[in-house]
Amino acid sequence: MKIACVDCATLYPDEGAPFRCPACGGVFDYAEPLRWQGDNPARAGLGQFERTLGSNLCTVSMGEANTPLVASGVDSRKVYFKCEYANPSGSFKDRGAAALVSFLLSRNVSNAIEDSSGNAGAAFAAYAARAGIRATVYVPESASGPKQRQIQSYGANLISVPGERSRASDAAIRAVQDGAVYASHAWMPQQIMGYSTCAFEIARELPTEPGAVFAPVGQGGLLLGLALGFGALRDAGVCRSLPQLIGVQAAGCAPLAAAWDPSNARPTASEGAGTVAEGAKVEAPLRSERVVTAVRESGGTLMAVAEEQILPGRDSLARMGFYVEPTSALVWPALTTLLPQLPDPVVAVLTGSGYKAGLH
Ligand SMILES: [Zn+2]
Numbered sequence: 076m077k078i079a080c081v082d083c084a085t086l087y088p089d090e091g092a093p094f095r096c097p098a099c100g101g102v103f104d105y106a107e108p109l110r111w112q113g114d115n116p117a118r119a120g121l122g123q124f125e126r127t128l129g130s131n132l133c134t135v136s137m138g139e140a141n142t143p144l145v146a147s148g149v150d151s152r153k154v155y156f157k158c159e160y161a162n163p164s165g166s167f168k169d170r171g172a173a174a175l176v177s178f179l180l181s182r183n184v185s186n187a188i189e190d191s192s193g194n195a196g197a198a199f200a201a202y203a204a205r206a207g208i209r210a211t212v213y214v215p216e217s218a219s220g221p222k223q224r225q226i227q228s229y230g231a232n233l234i235s236v237p238g239e240r241s242r243a244s245d246a247a248i249r250a251v252q253d254g255a256v257y258a259s260h261a262w263m264p265q266q267i268m269g270y271s272t273c274a275f276e277i278a279r280e281l282p283t284e285p286g287a288v289f290a291p292v293g294q295g296g297l298l299l300g301l302a303l304g305f306g307a308l309r310d311a312g313v314c315r316s317l318p319q320l321i322g323v324q325a326a327g328c329a330p331l332a333a334a335w336d337p338s339n340a341r342p343t344a345s346e347g348a349g350t351v352a353e354g355a356k357v358e359a360p361l362r363s364e365r366v367v368t369a370v371r372e373s374g375g376t377l378m379a380v381a382e383e384q385i386l387p388g389r390d391s392l393a394r395m396g397f398y399v400e401p402t403s404a405l406v407w408p409a410l411t412t413l414l415p416q417l418p419d420p421v422v423a424v425l426t427g428s429g430y431k432a433g434l435h
Pocket residue numbers: 080081082083084085096097098099100101
């Protein structure tokens with residue numbers, strides 16, 4: 076698929092693995108819709124979607140994807156929970172890391188860096204270990220202890236950066252200027268392509284096509300991947316329409332919810348007040364306009380939930396048997412608020428394992 080700079084239309088080069096446009100510094104993105112070419116359920120991991128994704132995104136695999144879709148009663152409705160925490164490193168990021176690390180291998184990259192609040196770094200470290208790529212991962216010092224230990228356990232060089240989340244990104248970009256490959260889950264579109272497979276599975280497993288899909292939103296990569304995947308299925312006539320995509324942020328850090336509806340903005344929140352939903356703590360998402368457009372095209376919404384609703388939401392999910400981290404629990408208060416007005420079947424993506432969380 077054609078990849079081009081969203082600002083100046085420079086095409087992605089045939090060699091190397093730049094994370095942003097060398098001409099203008101812009102974001103690279105897919106410049107054409109994804110075309111659904113069918114799947115091959117006999118294969119494991121992302122490889123089952125190789126015909127659609129392309130072979131260069133499907134060489135490194137550890138059995139990611141094929142996560143359980145579990146129906147459960149919520150307020151006398153049946154809701155389907157897509158248990159992405161069952162992926163090999165414990166989060167949905169494995170779909171993206173499998174695609175991105177496969178791409179890096181196709182470009183003969185042997186040494187790469189990433190920055191992350193935790194889950195993307197752990198996924199990258201796991202798949203880099205699998206591929207024999209030397210990994211360095213910058214994390215904010217505040218990232219949960221289990222995630223930092225997980226990254227180190229895979230053999231990655233962990234660099235903990237004091238201060239705000241964005242400082243870890245700044246440190247990674249400085250290292251890139253010294254010549255390293257920056258395998259950023261936020262910048263590289265191959266990562267988002269990996270997430271599209273979550274949509275393929277949801278559509279394949281449900282008895283009828285989905286009415287609405289909830290997902291936590293930080294950068295919005297998962298939401299964009301879902302939009303890409305469901306869009307491909309609609310264009311191919313597999314689904315008649317897109318499900319409403321409902322992106323959920325924490326009110327303590329909700330730039331996309333605020334862009335959607337300024338009344339969601341909380342100007343009184345002091346900078347750094349933050350949220351326990353560490354995976355969704357992204358002050359300036361790279362693809363804000365694309366996320367808003369994708370949600371609008373789906374007929375869905377972007378919303379923020381109050382900080383005090385997040386841990387009780389985590390506990391409500393656990394009482395149903397779903398053990399997730401606080402970031403994943405963002406979907407619960409949003410789900411119980413919007414459910415009465417949504418068409419069946421409703422799906423909530425549970426993004427990351429409770430094993431990864433610090434003590435809350
Ligand atoms: Zn450009």
